[in-house]
Amino acid sequence: MAFDGLMIADLVKELKEKTVGGRITRIVEPEHDELILTIKAQDTYRLLMSADASLPLIYLTDTRKEAPAESPAFCMLLRKYIMGGKIKDIIQPENERVIFIDIEHYDELGDLRVRRLIIEIMGKHSNIILCDDEGIITDSIKRIPATVSSVREVLSGRPYFIAKTAEKLDPMVVSKEKFIEVIKNAKGSLTKAVYMSFNGISPLMANEFIYRAGLDGDIPAADQPDGGLSGLADVFVSCMNDARNGRFDACEAFKDDVPYEYASFWLTSLENLNGITVKKADSPSALLESFYMEKNLAERIRQRSAALRHSVATIRERIVKKYELQLSQLSDTEKRDTFKLYGELLCAYAHEIKVPGKSVTVTDYNTGEPVTIPMDDELSTIDNSKAYFEKYRKMKRTFEALTGYIEKTKEDLEHIGSVALELDLATCEEDLIVIRRELEEAGYVKPVHTAGKGKKKPKKEESRPLHFVTKDGFHIYVGKNNYQNDELTFKFASGNDWWFHLKGAPGSHVILRSEGREVSDSAMEQAAAVAAYYSSGRDNIKAEVDYLERRNVKKPGGARPGFVVYYTNYSMVVKPSLQDVQSVDE
Secondary structure, three states, X not given: OOOOHHHHHHHHHHHHHXXXXXXXXXXXXXXXXXXXXXXXXXXXXXXXXXXXXXXXXEEEEOOOOOOOOOOOHHHHHHHHHHOOOEEEEEEOHHHOOEEEEEEEEEOOOOOEEEEEXXXXXXXXXXXXXXXXXXXXXXXXXXXXXXXXOOOOOEOOOOEXXXXXXXXXXXXXXXXXXXXXXXXHHOOOEHHHHHHHHEOOOOHHHHHHHHHHOOOOOOOEHHHOOOOHHHHHHHHXXXXXXXXXXXXXXXXXXXXXOEEEEEXXXXXXXXXXXXXXXXXXXXXXXXXXXXXXXXXXXXXXXXXXXXXXXXXXXXXXXXXXXXHHHHHHHHHOOOOHHXXXXXXXXXXXXXXXXXXXXXXXXXXXXXXXXXXEEEOOOOOOHHHHHHHHHHHHHHHHHHHHHHHHHHHHHHHHHHHHHHHHHHHHHOOOHHHHHHHHHHHHHOOOOOOOOOOOOOOOOOOOOOOOOEEEEOOOOOEEEEXXXXXXXXXXXXXXXXXXXXXXXXXXXXXXXXXXOOOOOOOOHHHHHHHHHHHHHOEOXXXXXXXXXXXXXXXXOEOOOOOOOOOOEOOOOEEEXXXXXXXXXXXXOO
């Protein structure tokens, strides 16, 4: 991915065209590291900016997010200083992955002042910072003291500057001669020389420039053919001239119809590769939103589900230890039939054993083989026989009890495994609420009571199954949790619909609606591939999937959510995939 300085430059061009002169009418902080500014210009725009360490972003979006019940401190500070302010200018310094938004506003005395909102897109060092008109930090969404960073403090009252961890040049102003000089003196491959020498140039764009010049990026600059660096310099300077004048050609590359790469200039280096198509982007914001929407959602859900994941892992570890202990105790009962035989033999031969010693050898009347029986020489033969019968009865009771306990523990393991899969399938906050409720109802975690006296209970949210359509028009539904699995299988599906599930392992219930038609073989294969994909076998090259008519799937009385039984089924081996089905947005 190339959210580099050139993409920032393209985005700044878009932001300037649409938002400069507009006023900030709304500020919300829906996540602890994310802001959305509503800007009223010729049209109304929402500017999303995120300083999330794993996925920093900034783009214009139509998506509206609700503000939390209690606004965080940084959001309140921004409302104090820039709410109602007019966007004066948007600047990108030296092709850095940094955006300055200068905002005019009136202070408490009615004087016109300028505040600078700074968005740094720098991986784990990303931040959103507010400075005054003298460049002094007012506050930031992430406060960085000297104990965290020896390079730069980001605290109220400190002067703002961009941290420089490497000496790089501004590519927008470099000449052809300077480019050749820098690259000739750089170490390593030609690709590395380009992206390590100039601000905001990603490895992807470095490879693109080198490809256009007809060179091999893996070879050092010193080993390039005569005239090669001159040709590369021409390509580089020409592209920088286009960028400086706002002439971009943003595009997105898809690999097997899945977003793969993007850039601010056309990726000629990818467009002829097998399985890859390159498409023009409508705008930088539209490109970034479409590319990162699913990733951003997945990251947010992963963060919000962290506590649940920890709980599920702890519960599973506890169940595994319990299971191992029960198996160990069960192995201790394996001698129960031997003790029964000892008791029977001692009882049968009691009249022949006059003086019991440490052991006695008798003939097993079942096999005719001699059997040596350990004895307690302080007890009579009959009392030794009674002792062995008592051991047998105790072990038999333990065996019978443990057999039931172990079966229950195995069910618990399967259940918690299915809940772990549910967390992987969760796509929204409502999914996590349902998973939490399932853990509570199973007794794994204590219920959380959020409604106090006189307060309304939170509105019950609905989590919907996933919905796909096959190439020939059959509908496929996928349960994202055990409640949905039960709902799909026993309330939604008809008896002649087809039911799919990964064989012998946790997975979603998948329903292929027949709708009174004869289901095609291709639709069956696509539904099986979907069932394999939404299961614990997703990462396998191949997975075996059971399928049968829904009428033959049964749920035992009192069984846990999602648990079913079936006795007659077909199976097929498929590659876990969504490639041949189309997602349907409900």
